[in-house]
Amino acid sequence: MTSMSLPTSPTLLDRFSAMVRMRHFEEACLEGVPTREIHGELHLAIGQEAIAAGLIGPLDDRDALVSTHRNHLHALAKGVPAEPLLAEIYERADGLCGGFGGHMHPFDPARNFSASGIVGASLPVAAGHAYAARLDGTDAVAVAVTGDAGTNTGAFHETLVMAGAWKLPLVVLVENNGYGISVPIDRVTAPGGIAARSSAYGCRVAAVDGTDTEQVAAAFREAVEHARAGHGPALVEATCARFRGHFEGDTDHYRRSEERARDLADRDPLVRCRAQLTIEDPSCEEALDAMIDESKRATDLLLQRVRAMVHPDPATAHRHVFSEAS
Numbered sequence: 001m002t003s004m005s006l007p008t009s010p011t012l013l014d015r016f017s018a019m020v021r022m023r024h025f026e027e028a029c030l031e032g033v034p035t036r037e038i039h040g041e042l043h044l045a046i047g048q049e050a051i052a053a054g055l056i057g058p059l060d061d062r063d064a065l066v067s068t069h070r071n072h073l074h075a076l077a078k079g080v081p082a083e084p085l086l087a088e089i090y091e092r093a094d095g096l097c098g099g100f101g102g103h104m105h106p107f108d109p110a111r112n113f114s115a116s117g118i119v120g121a122s123l124p125v126a127a128g129h130a131y132a133a134r135l136d137g138t139d140a141v142a143v144a145v146t147g148d149a150g151t152n153t154g155a156f157h158e159t160l161v162m163a164g165a166w167k168l169p170l171v172v173l174v175e176n177n178g179y180g181i182s183v184p185i186d187r188v189t190a191p192g193g194i195a196a197r198s199s200a201y202g203c204r205v206a207a208v209d210g211t212d213t214e215q216v217a218a219a220f221r222e223a224v225e226h227a228r229a230g231h232g233p234a235l236v237e238a239t240c241a242r243f244r245g246h247f248e249g250d251t252d253h254y255r256r257s258e259e260r261a262r263d264l265a266d267r268d269p270l271v272r273c274r275a276q277l278t279i280e281d282p283s284c285e286e287a288l289d290a291m292i293d294e295s296k297r298a299t300d301l302l303l304q305r306v307r308a309m310v311h312p313d314p315a316t317a318h319r320h321v322f323s324e325a326s
């Protein structure tokens, strides 16, 4: 996959193209699991591409985005180049963080992108970026991504208390895929909805179908404009389906097979977006197939290049752990 082109006003075709490349990117990650090139719990967002593609447009490099353990697609949507990102996931020396961060901890200071494997931690970190923008007198915003289970952490609520009181330029994006590992969110949360409950903190809120990238994009753009204009925090809750287990290796026995089959049949964001495009222009099928083939070819070549890269030298394993005398 070549790096994501990030237009400021993407068309639906641009977003479809981004989703296709995101799916191929994560399929390339999948290949490294059985071969043991990728260690640890690999969390993929296959099925959730419409949300990440909906982020493309209103952000630039000054704006911070802080993601989660399921972070690859947010990195691509923030403009992190695909090659060093995949190399990092494959633990190679030319990866984004020299192979030290791996799939859960990619950092790109140039694009103001970071991630945390600590559930809920994206919010206070993003609030720090938002506060820094306030102190610096810029109109940058900070985006925190969290899953639905992350909204039940203290960090989520404490951050929204302060962000609301201080009217911080903070946007919270909740990817509600219905599960925290194996636990359905509605078994551990009172009815009413994540978005509705967040409005109590003085947040502008929106709840959208996260399998429809245009809905996500419209809500996200409005949230960013609200925060950038100095009106305080905004939250977008996007519901979606996680097509794979919580991590690669998860037996996923807690979901009924009918539920998974229904999600795959009805809630695939790529299928939904393609259907929208072909309704608008029935003659575009061939061009879409060609674009998909090209993305697959480019991703295969990217994976070949990454696999040819060397691993970090084991002698450097302690680097970045202890401070080094200069």
Ligand SMILES: Cc1ncc(C[n+]2csc(CCOP(=O)(O)OP(=O)(O)O)c2C)c(N)n1
Binding pocket: 069, 070, 117, 118, 119, 120, 146, 147, 148, 149, 150, 151, 175, 177, 179, 180, 181, 246
């Ligand atoms: C503070 C903390 N508690 C527990 C965990 C273990 N953990 C990793 S992912 C996860 C579930 C996260 O669910 P959600 O926020 O809905 O995100 P999703 O995995 O669905 O994208 C948990 C509990 C953790 N990483 N951090």
